[in-house]
Amino acid sequence: MVSNSIGQHLEKVRQINPLIHHITNYVSVNDCANIALQLGALPVMADAVEEVEEMVSLAGALVLNIGTLNKRIVDSMLKAAKKANELSIPVILDPVGCGATSYRTQTTLRLLEEVRVTVLKGNAGEIGTIAGLEAEVRGVESGNVTGDLVQAGQKLAARLGAVVVVTGATDLILSPSGAATVSNGHPFLGRITGTGCMAATAVAAFSAVAEDAFAASVSALACFGVAAELAAYSNPSGPLSFKTAFLDAIAALQPDQVTNLAKIAYI
Amino acid sequence: MVSNSIGQHLEKVRQINPLIHHITNYVSVNDCANIALQLGALPVMADAVEEVEEMVSLAGALVLNIGTLNKRIVDSMLKAAKKANELSIPVILDPVGCGATSYRTQTTLRLLEEVRVTVLKGNAGEIGTIAGLEAEVRGVESGNVTGDLVQAGQKLAARLGAVVVVTGATDLILSPSGAATVSNGHPFLGRITGTGCMAATAVAAFSAVAEDAFAASVSALACFGVAAELAAYSNPSGPLSFKTAFLDAIAALQPDQVTNLAKIAYI
Amino acid sequence: MVSNSIGQHLEKVRQINPLIHHITNYVSVNDCANIALQLGALPVMADAVEEVEEMVSLAGALVLNIGTLNKRIVDSMLKAAKKANELSIPVILDPVGCGATSYRTQTTLRLLEEVRVTVLKGNAGEIGTIAGLEAEVRGVESGNVTGDLVQAGQKLAARLGAVVVVTGATDLILSPSGAATVSNGHPFLGRITGTGCMAATAVAAFSAVAEDAFAASVSALACFGVAAELAAYSNPSGPLSFKTAFLDAIAALQPDQVTNLAKIAYI
Numbered sequence: 001m002v003s004n005s006i007g008q009h010l011e012k013v014r015q016i017n018p019l020i021h022h023i024t025n026y027v028s029v030n031d032c033a034n035i036a037l038q039l040g041a042l043p044v045m046a047d048a049v050e051e052v053e054e055m056v057s058l059a060g061a062l063v064l065n066i067g068t069l070n071k072r073i074v075d076s077m078l079k080a081a082k083k084a085n086e087l088s089i090p091v092i093l094d095p096v097g098c099g100a101t102s103y104r105t106q107t108t109l110r111l112l113e114e115v116r117v118t119v120l121k122g123n124a125g126e127i128g129t130i131a132g133l134e135a136e137v138r139g140v141e142s143g144n145v146t147g148d149l150v151q152a153g154q155k156l157a158a159r160l161g162a163v164v165v166v167t168g169a170t171d172l173i174l175s176p177s178g179a180a181t182v183s184n185g186h187p188f189l190g191r192i193t194g195t196g197c198m199a200a201t202a203v204a205a206f207s208a209v210a211e212d213a214f215a216a217s218v219s220a221l222a223c224f225g226v227a228a229e230l231a232a233y234s235n236p237s238g239p240l241s242f243k244t245a246f247l248d249a250i251a252a253l254q255p256d257q258v259t260n261l262a263k264i265a266y267i
Numbered sequence: 268m269v270s271n272s273i274g275q276h277l278e279k280v281r282q283i284n285p286l287i288h289h290i291t292n293y294v295s296v297n298d299c300a301n302i303a304l305q306l307g308a309l310p311v312m313a314d315a316v317e318e319v320e321e322m323v324s325l326a327g328a329l330v331l332n333i334g335t336l337n338k339r340i341v342d343s344m345l346k347a348a349k350k351a352n353e354l355s356i357p358v359i360l361d362p363v364g365c366g367a368t369s370y371r372t373q374t375t376l377r378l379l380e381e382v383r384v385t386v387l388k389g390n391a392g393e394i395g396t397i398a399g400l401e402a403e404v405r406g407v408e409s410g411n412v413t414g415d416l417v418q419a420g421q422k423l424a425a426r427l428g429a430v431v432v433v434t435g436a437t438d439l440i441l442s443p444s445g446a447a448t449v450s451n452g453h454p455f456l457g458r459i460t461g462t463g464c465m466a467a468t469a470v471a472a473f474s475a476v477a478e479d480a481f482a483a484s485v486s487a488l489a490c491f492g493v494a495a496e497l498a499a500y501s502n503p504s505g506p507l508s509f510k511t512a513f514l515d516a517i518a519a520l521q522p523d524q525v526t527n528l529a530k531i532a533y534i
Numbered sequence: 535m536v537s538n539s540i541g542q543h544l545e546k547v548r549q550i551n552p553l554i555h556h557i558t559n560y561v562s563v564n565d566c567a568n569i570a571l572q573l574g575a576l577p578v579m580a581d582a583v584e585e586v587e588e589m590v591s592l593a594g595a596l597v598l599n600i601g602t603l604n605k606r607i608v609d610s611m612l613k614a615a616k617k618a619n620e621l622s623i624p625v626i627l628d629p630v631g632c633g634a635t636s637y638r639t640q641t642t643l644r645l646l647e648e649v650r651v652t653v654l655k656g657n658a659g660e661i662g663t664i665a666g667l668e669a670e671v672r673g674v675e676s677g678n679v680t681g682d683l684v685q686a687g688q689k690l691a692a693r694l695g696a697v698v699v700v701t702g703a704t705d706l707i708l709s710p711s712g713a714a715t716v717s718n719g720h721p722f723l724g725r726i727t728g729t730g731c732m733a734a735t736a737v738a739a740f741s742a743v744a745e746d747a748f749a750a751s752v753s754a755l756a757c758f759g760v761a762a763e764l765a766a767y768s769n770p771s772g773p774l775s776f777k778t779a780f781l782d783a784i785a786a787l788q789p790d791q792v793t794n795l796a797k798i799a800y801i
Binding site: 025026027028030031067068069070071097100101102103104138139140141191192193194236237238239240241244 | 551553555560563564567568571572576577578579580581582584585588589592593606768777778779781782783785786
Binding site for chain 3: 296
């Protein structure tokens with residue numbers, strides 16, 4: 001039943017073409033724009049304080065990604081997200097590198113305090129840091145996390161009133177009322193830059209059309225992982241060939257295909 | 268005769284290797300640099316107020332693209348463009364997302380007022396907005412435009428003393444004294460991010476070498492569209508494979524090939 | 535013996551996975567991140583003055599690339615590099631476009647004065663400018679240089695107490711006590727944007743693990759050039775296909791393969 005809804009969510013993204021407003025880093029921004037388009041959404045990147053409120057008002061979801069943050073951008077994030085809250089537009093926060101520097105950690109905590117985040121999506125190190133576990137973060141890469149991430153993540157979700165997504169070989173989707181895993185994907189996703197950022201864009205696109213953020217996150221990550229598997233079947237000659245094949249697979253993804261191939265478990 | 272000149276323009280870009288100074292967004296900037304190189308031009312991206320006058324003085328054309336504008340960048344655009352005007356260096360303005368937010372619309376109008384623009388290139392929504400038509404702009408995507416875009420665009424061209432280019436399935440090239448359409452291209456161009464920005468770079472490269480901006484715009488868009496058609500013939504497995512094939516096709520484009528395949532009409 | 539060490543250096547990058555902190559331009563930043571990953575290093579891009587000292591403290595090397603410099607970024611570069619000096623972390627400076635504008639030249643000279651640079655890597659025009667030769671720089675492309683670049687570069691190396699790398703068809707690696715050439719590579723490297731920046735990332739990754747910066751630079755450029763040759767063997771249909779093949783070749787590079795194919799001469 002739920003995996004039927006994945007295909008329906010994907011169809012809805014393609015029918016509605018939600019505008020996804022990104023305030024994001026300059027490393028993976030082109031990839032985020034392209035995955036939004038391949039899913040059927042419309043990306044827009046706008047970070048000027050003069051326009052973010054107006055831009056987010058047109059959007060179906062807002063992505064905040066702190067990958068290359070600075071003071072100007074953080075001010076714009078706060079302004080955009082408050083407007084999104086006012087208009088009940090989903091806010092997806094990707095706390096890239098949270099835990100690596102105190103500026104990233106403090107900015108993440110400030111955003112979570114001043115803004116109602118709909119989905120908090122990070123890797124184990126980033127989410128572990130926010131949840132108060134001992135976590136290692138090397139730059140923007142996840143390291144070891146000590147403790148029960150599922151339990152800590154679910155507590156965090158309850159405290160924030162948000163869905164908490166932990167991406168990895170098996171993705172965790174945690175909410176106060178339920179939890180799921182998605183075990184689609186391929187190791188190549190870890191060999192290229194920007195896949196975490198692209199996953200946040202996918203979650204945003206589905207959040208703009210789905211009935212709730214938990215279902216949206218599950219569907220988005222299943223589509224993401226299934227596309228990676230299909231791309232790997234095409235036998236790419238390396239990680240960068242895989243990247244092209246992955247985005248092409250997103251574009252070609254069929255609703256019933258993702259329904260059939262999704263590996264979702266509710267825990 | 269004119270389509271002969273397309274091939275000649277392309278040859279000239281490859282002989283002269285004009286430097287194209289970009290002040291542009293951080294989403295498609297890598298693609299703009301690569302299309303400039305594949306055409307035979309030299310791209311340079313420089314947006315610091317301290318250096319834009321000196322950099323543009325070395326250039327064959329200046330591209331102003333407001334895709335991710337902010338106050339600092341707009342100041343640099345004004346400074347660079349005034350210097351370009353002083354030196355009679357062509358200025359190509361790409362008003363990305365004009366109409367979506369008042370900041371983008373006002374910045375576009377300010378640039379058009381304070382600077383002499385050689386070519387104004389946008390999609391239907393952006394140009395419609397500037398021309399005073401009712402136009403829908405969703406983020407940076409064109410929506411419906413009500414009214415006669417050819418007539419309004421030609422009036423705008425006369426008022427600005429500029430060439431107005433409207434990209435789409437059929438491109439419009441409008442000047443006070445004439446108008447043309449280019450109907451080359453492929454739907455895949457609409458499926459990847461940055462193709463509009465790349466088209467502006469192409470127009471800039473040709474403007475740096477051609478006898479006038481109208482002829483340069485026609486030639487640039489014909490080369491762009493023909494390369495898209497040739498890339499599609501290679502049967503790419505999706506939009507991102509197409510993107511690679513498209514840039515490779517630009518690199519391989521032969522002058523007589525583009526002369527033969529160009530679909531230009533003067534209206 | 536030395537070419538054996540190339541393979542060993544590559545193996546070490548893959549074992550240690552050094553974090554490479556970049557303060558770099560927004561044009562080629564994604565490519566730099568990807569080449570770091572394909573070599574086995576971990577890239578992180580962080581330019582906020584609030585965090586650069588903390589980030590560089592975690593890093594194995596720091597890349598400073600002035601491709602799209604501005605005042606904010608230059609302040610961060612100085613702060614990060616001084617911290618790196620304090621901690622004996624190698625600093626790789628890529629003076630992109632030095633010579634094209636006085637802002638770039640002065641910023642380069644200021645960085646070289648205030649900071650101890652481990653490796654200065656540029657094209658002939660950039661290094662020629664710094665070394666006081668008559669050099670032409672068109673935007674970010676190298677032009678003609680008058681004079682003996684090897685001699686001038688070696689003097690510069692002695693004055694700076696740094697390794698000076700001049701990339702080109704034949705790369706020069708110059709130090710006060712020795713000099714080498716690497717003649718691997720392929721003309722396609724000059725047909726796409728960002729290869730110079732990627733070479734700096736490679737030098738940084740090897741500098742983080744090798745016994746000294748001279749050996750690191752030789753190994754990095756040999757790996758870079760051998761990967762380009764292997765990519766060209768796959769018969770790419772143009773420069774952008776080559777780019778994908780090149781990064782895939784970096785990922786697949788075997789230590790003994792690079793040891794066998796490296797074309798290094800000590801001069």
